[in-house]
Amino acid sequence: MAQKPSIPKGTRDFSPIEMARRNYIFDTIREVFHLFGFRQIETPAMENLSTLMGKYGEEGDKLLFKILNSGDYLRGADPALLDARESTGKLTSQLCEKGLRYDLTVPFARYVVQHRNELQFPFKRFQIQPVWRADRPQKGRYREFYQCDADIIGSDSLINEIELLQLIDQVFTRLNINVTIKLNNRKVLAGIAELIGAPDKLVDITVAIDKIDKIGIDNVNAELREHGLSDEAINALQPILSISGSVAERLATMEGILASSEIGRKGIEELREVIGGTERLGLNAELDLDVSLARGLNYYTGTIIEVKACDVAIGSITGGGRYDNLTGVFGMPGVSGVGISFGADRIYDVLNALDLYPADALDTVKVMFTNFGESEARASMQMIKHLRTAGVSAEIFPENSKMKKQMAYANALAIPFVAIVGETELAENKVTLKNMTTGDQELLTLEELIKRLAD
Amino acid sequence: MAQKPSIPKGTRDFSPIEMARRNYIFDTIREVFHLFGFRQIETPAMENLSTLMGKYGEEGDKLLFKILNSGDYLRGADPALLDARESTGKLTSQLCEKGLRYDLTVPFARYVVQHRNELQFPFKRFQIQPVWRADRPQKGRYREFYQCDADIIGSDSLINEIELLQLIDQVFTRLNINVTIKLNNRKVLAGIAELIGAPDKLVDITVAIDKIDKIGIDNVNAELREHGLSDEAINALQPILSISGSVAERLATMEGILASSEIGRKGIEELREVIGGTERLGLNAELDLDVSLARGLNYYTGTIIEVKACDVAIGSITGGGRYDNLTGVFGMPGVSGVGISFGADRIYDVLNALDLYPADALDTVKVMFTNFGESEARASMQMIKHLRTAGVSAEIFPENSKMKKQMAYANALAIPFVAIVGETELAENKVTLKNMTTGDQELLTLEELIKRLAD
Numbered sequence: 001m002a003q004k005p006s007i008p009k010g011t012r013d014f015s016p017i018e019m020a021r022r023n024y025i026f027d028t029i030r031e032v033f034h035l036f037g038f039r040q041i042e043t044p045a046m047e048n049l050s051t052l053m054g055k056y057g058e059e060g061d062k063l064l065f066k067i068l069n070s071g072d073y074l075r076g077a078d079p080a081l082l083d084a085r086e087s088t089g090k091l092t093s094q095l096c097e098k099g100l101r102y103d104l105t106v107p108f109a110r111y112v113v114q115h116r117n118e119l120q121f122p123f124k125r126f127q128i129q130p131v132w133r134a135d136r137p138q139k140g141r142y143r144e145f146y147q148c149d150a151d152i153i154g155s156d157s158l159i160n161e162i163e164l165l166q167l168i169d170q171v172f173t174r175l176n177i178n179v180t181i182k183l184n185n186r187k188v189l190a191g192i193a194e195l196i197g198a199p200d201k202l203v204d205i206t207v208a209i210d211k212i213d214k215i216g217i218d219n220v221n222a223e224l225r226e227h228g229l230s231d232e233a234i235n236a237l238q239p240i241l242s243i244s245g246s247v248a249e250r251l252a253t254m255e256g257i258l259a260s261s262e263i264g265r266k267g268i269e270e271l272r273e274v275i276g277g278t279e280r281l282g283l284n285a286e287l288d289l290d291v292s293l294a295r296g297l298n299y300y301t302g303t304i305i306e307v308k309a310c311d312v313a314i315g316s317i318t319g320g321g322r323y324d325n326l327t328g329v330f331g332m333p334g335v336s337g338v339g340i341s342f343g344a345d346r347i348y349d350v351l352n353a354l355d356l357y358p359a360d361a362l363d364t365v366k367v368m369f370t371n372f373g374e375s376e377a378r379a380s381m382q383m384i385k386h387l388r389t390a391g392v393s394a395e396i397f398p399e400n401s402k403m404k405k406q407m408a409y410a411n412a413l414a415i416p417f418v419a420i421v422g423e424t425e426l427a428e429n430k431v432t433l434k435n436m437t438t439g440d441q442e443l444l445t446l447e448e449l450i451k452r453l454a455d
Numbered sequence: 456m457a458q459k460p461s462i463p464k465g466t467r468d469f470s471p472i473e474m475a476r477r478n479y480i481f482d483t484i485r486e487v488f489h490l491f492g493f494r495q496i497e498t499p500a501m502e503n504l505s506t507l508m509g510k511y512g513e514e515g516d517k518l519l520f521k522i523l524n525s526g527d528y529l530r531g532a533d534p535a536l537l538d539a540r541e542s543t544g545k546l547t548s549q550l551c552e553k554g555l556r557y558d559l560t561v562p563f564a565r566y567v568v569q570h571r572n573e574l575q576f577p578f579k580r581f582q583i584q585p586v587w588r589a590d591r592p593q594k595g596r597y598r599e600f601y602q603c604d605a606d607i608i609g610s611d612s613l614i615n616e617i618e619l620l621q622l623i624d625q626v627f628t629r630l631n632i633n634v635t636i637k638l639n640n641r642k643v644l645a646g647i648a649e650l651i652g653a654p655d656k657l658v659d660i661t662v663a664i665d666k667i668d669k670i671g672i673d674n675v676n677a678e679l680r681e682h683g684l685s686d687e688a689i690n691a692l693q694p695i696l697s698i699s700g701s702v703a704e705r706l707a708t709m710e711g712i713l714a715s716s717e718i719g720r721k722g723i724e725e726l727r728e729v730i731g732g733t734e735r736l737g738l739n740a741e742l743d744l745d746v747s748l749a750r751g752l753n754y755y756t757g758t759i760i761e762v763k764a765c766d767v768a769i770g771s772i773t774g775g776g777r778y779d780n781l782t783g784v785f786g787m788p789g790v791s792g793v794g795i796s797f798g799a800d801r802i803y804d805v806l807n808a809l810d811l812y813p814a815d816a817l818d819t820v821k822v823m824f825t826n827f828g829e830s831e832a833r834a835s836m837q838m839i840k841h842l843r844t845a846g847v848s849a850e851i852f853p854e855n856s857k858m859k860k861q862m863a864y865a866n867a868l869a870i871p872f873v874a875i876v877g878e879t880e881l882a883e884n885k886v887t888l889k890n891m892t893t894g895d896q897e898l899l900t901l902e903e904l905i906k907r908l909a910d
Binding site: 004005006007008011012013014015016019020023034035036037039040041042043044045046047048051062063065066067068070071072073074075079082085086087091092095096097098100110111113114115118120122124125130132134143144152155156157159160162163166170277280281282330331363364365368371377378381382385388391392393394395396397398399409412413 | 459461463467469471494495499500502517525529530537547553555565573575577589599610611615617732737832833846849850851852854867868
């Protein structure tokens with residue numbers, strides 16, 4: 001009995017058109033990574049579970065795809081656990097040694113520790129690979145998706161931040177997407193926490209700040225009170241909540257507010273250097289200061305970066321920041337760095353929404369030769385050989401089918417030119433070239449054909 | 456306690472240099488695929504086990520990596536099987552719904568059936584993705600490795616074979632690898648089986664034919680006798696075992712020998728058409744007829760292709776053939792096609808052995824700017840911005856470190872040029888460019904620098 005085939009939920013097939021579009025995004029990002037001196041690495045899809053477990057919180061551990069050990073997998077399992085019939089983490093780790101990578105950061109940290117003696121620091125690496133998460137699938141969230149990460153590790157210089165901001169700008173300029181790059185600094189957030197004497201409420205505060213435009217300052221204050229913030233703390237926050245003006249003005253205001261906090265002042269100084277350095281070089285994107293930006297609050301220690309598309313309502317399409325302990329969990333302390341991650345799936349959605357794919361991102365062959373039988377096909381294949389040598393992609397319809405069927409194929413694949421070698425052309429040693437967009441036809445020699453089709 | 460990180464056995468990390476080399480191979484293959492009108496697809500790493508199981512034989516089923524179900528995975532398991540503590544296939548399929556793909560062919564077949572209504576036939580697809588096998592790891596055999604497949608389905612025309620042979624030739628010409636392309640045809644083998652009345656001994660016979668050069672005809676005959684071949688059968692085989700001469704001569708001899716077998720004659724006719732068509736177009740590779748070629752004996756139904764490197768002793772580096780039932784197992788009969796698969800890992804080994812990587816397959820940045828402090832770095836970053844706009848990859852050493860350390864970095868990464876903006880250069884608004892190969896230095900304006908470094 002034949003099976004009706006399907007794929008696991010949350011996963012996708014990519015058809016030629018989807019691949020061409022994805023490749024357009026990946027190729028653009030990859031090209032810019034190279035232009036900025038980042039070098040590519042790849043790590044295996046499977047990592048030891050000991051490498052992955054405990055790195056993404058308790059919830060993350062559950063979302064790891066785990067690979068059943070080969071052979072007699074029950075042999076290593078504790079009989080008591082099997083008898084209890086409880087699918088506990090302990091039993092899982094006895095049944096499974098390996099899991100699929102959940103992100104690119106932990107494998108990168110593992111890579112750095114394992115290859116520390118081969119690496120030249122500062123190490124600028126990029127990595128474009130799929131990751132897997134056993135998340136509940138929903139619109140825009142998949143169980144297999146690509147991440148595109150670039151990091152510079154082993155250097156504390158803010159030049160690295162400026163480089164990454166330029167890199168982001170270059171990628172989105174090439175992709176024709178208008179973006180705003182939002183910046184914050186973890187030290188500024190630490191300064192605010194110091195100021196109001198409530199470091200444990202930092203997440204609530206940033207969430208509240210973020211809502212000001214939507215719900216107004218009174219509602220924000222009420223929400224903060226509900227979260228247990230004292231009146232003094234809320235009063236101390238007011239100048240930050242009502243901050244306004246240009247980036248430079250807001251930096252100045254923040255500096256005044258945080259004057260008493262050493263770490264807060266340091267954060268402002270870093271922001272000033274990064275923004276100043278970036279603006280001196282010039283950016284196409286808008287650069288914005290966003291004190292509510294708190295992504296990866298516990299992970300990032302300095303600059304925090306988030307990129308939003310201006311013309312489509314969608315979440316962050318790129319993000320990153322500076323961290324000071326990438327590899328401590330693997331026994332190699334003090335590895336600091338700064339990195340960014342492009343959200344390929346969301347960028348794909350933005351390009352689709354705005355119809356921003358260039359015409360040549362279709363990945364179709366340039367010219368298809370029709371097939372009228374043996375002699376004609378032979379002559380066509382000789383011409384095709386010369387076209388390919390000249391770098392022109394070309395193919396012949398393999399069957400001597402009805403003309404209508406052959407043209408339907410060319411149309412369906414959006415092939416821009418059809419070349420026809422029929423009896424007449426064969427006799428004259430020529431070819432008729434049909435432009436499928438305009439419908440124009442011309443009779444050409446091979447040399448003329450090559451000239452017409454080679455860019 | 457910090458963990459000492461490692462990766463699962465049989466898997467690999469790819470460092471920047473290894474990545475650059477692999478990318479050189481993949482990019483070359485991909486470019487030629489495009490040139491010939493093949494279009495890329497990708498399928499998920501995970502397939503339903505129902506899609507994968509039973510497609511690779513009993514041994515293959517064991518070599519599939521299986522993914523433990525999420526959540527309470529024991530709930531779906533038969534208590535009796537758990538109590539029996541036997542890691543049987545039945546229990547496995549209750550614990551695991553998904554597995555990692557084992558090759559690209561079965562996922563491709565599944566894809567074709569699932570997307571049959573969207574596809575335009577003939578469908579020319581290529582696919583370059585990793586596959587996973589729980590094989591015992593050994594030298595040159597990995598548990599994660601890439602396959603690069605191209606297939607044309609929905610066309611019986613031998614033009615497709617001729618196209619694939621040209622494609623193979625083009626790939627290895629570009630990679631500078633001398634190869635012999637060996638051809639056979641399953642129908643010729645069927646003819647031989649008819650001739651000697653021992654179709655079940657076909658594998659033994661092809662193995663024996665393959666050994667003639669090494670062990671001589673007498674030993675081959677003795678071996679065939681051991682395998683239970685009758686004296687009549689062995690006698691009937693003698694003309695095939697002693698076949699010699701050019702490809703054309705051997706085709707003629709084979710045609711005589713197989714004159715009484717209709718299927719055998721058909722095989723010879725196909726070989727003649729494929730070889731003739733290919734030779735008319737011209738090939739850099741040597742084309743050879745090899746009657747002992749029996750790869751995928753049960754799968755292939757027509758042309759059989761195998762590619763060997765001439766200058767390195769290594770197994771087949773590419774192979775393929777024609778089949779007439781890709782998707783029957785998924786309920787879609789009659790899908791015939793022809794395909795090839797490039798062995799990326801072996802091609803990598805061949806290029807390494809012969810040191811055939813071009814110099815620019817190193818993937819290093821073109822120029823590194825040294826860093827002498829804030830003002831110099833600022834000026835350098837302006838120049839870098841202009842270089843990148845001109846398409847020249849460039850970076851600045853992010854730290855104001857000792858010159859020795861900065862130059863050591865450039866050397867270690869084999870960066871061909873170092874640009875120096877010191878106090879003097881800053882005053883003159885110039886840059887000193889050092890060629891790291893020759894040691895030559897010259898003082899240049901920005902315009903001259905761009906001109907020097909842009910290709």
